[in-house]
Amino acid sequence: MAGSLHDQLLNMGLANKTQAKKAKESKRKQAKKKKSGQNVEDNSAAIQAQVEQQRQEKQARDRALNQQREEERLRRAALAEARQLLAQHAQPAPQEGPLDYNFVHNRIIKTLHLDRTQHTQLSRGTLAIALLEKGYGLIADDIAARIEEKDPSLVIRIRPEPEADPDDPYADYQIPDDLMW
Structure with missing residues (x-):
């Protein structure tokens, strides 16, 4: 190919005459x-500074x-671990039982039918209610605490009532947990 680079670019159509001029x-x-002997304006330093700034902005993004x-990724891993703990340790709540245990979930009162030992453990806070794919289940409180750290929406923990004040005049008249209205 004969001719200068200028002529070759014009012939190939990569540049027009005004750009070449x-x-x-x-x-x-x-x-x-x-x-x-005059100083030639060195735009290369300004261009390099601009390129460096763009590179730093890109790195920050x-x-x-x-x-x-x-x-x-960490949030998803924690959620998967919480679901795995639920699958391994939760027991489905019994469908029938002599005692009803009422609790609130999503501002709606729900009922579990439990036997006396489960009812007592749930009232004292040694068991917690687990939200399973198909209803509710029961899970040990220590495992419920581990699940609650990862995703609090998967368990409902019942906090036992604090000890009564010794100076309370009605301390002798406690309302039992299993009181049926």
Whole structure:
């Protein structure tokens, strides 16, 4: 291929005549300034600073995105671990039992039919209610605490009532947990 790079670019259609003319003119001006001993404006430093700034901004965006992805991955792993603990340790609640245990879930009063030992353990806080895929189940309180750390929406823990004040005049008149209205 004969001819200058300028001619080749024009022939291939990658540049038009006005772009070529501007490039040739700016090159001629810089060469003239160099010959006369004047400082040639060095735009390369400004361009490099701008490129460096863009690179740093991109790195900051990438770091933030990676951190967000890592947090999402950890949240999903914790949720999967909580569901695995539920699957391993939860027992389905009995369908029939002599005692009813009422509790609140999503502002709705629900009822579990339990035997006396389960009812007592649930009232004292040694058992907790687990939200299973098909209804409710019972789970030990220590495992419920581990699940609650990861996803509090999967368990309903019953907090035992604090000890009564010794100076309370009605301390002798406790309302039993199994009182039926």
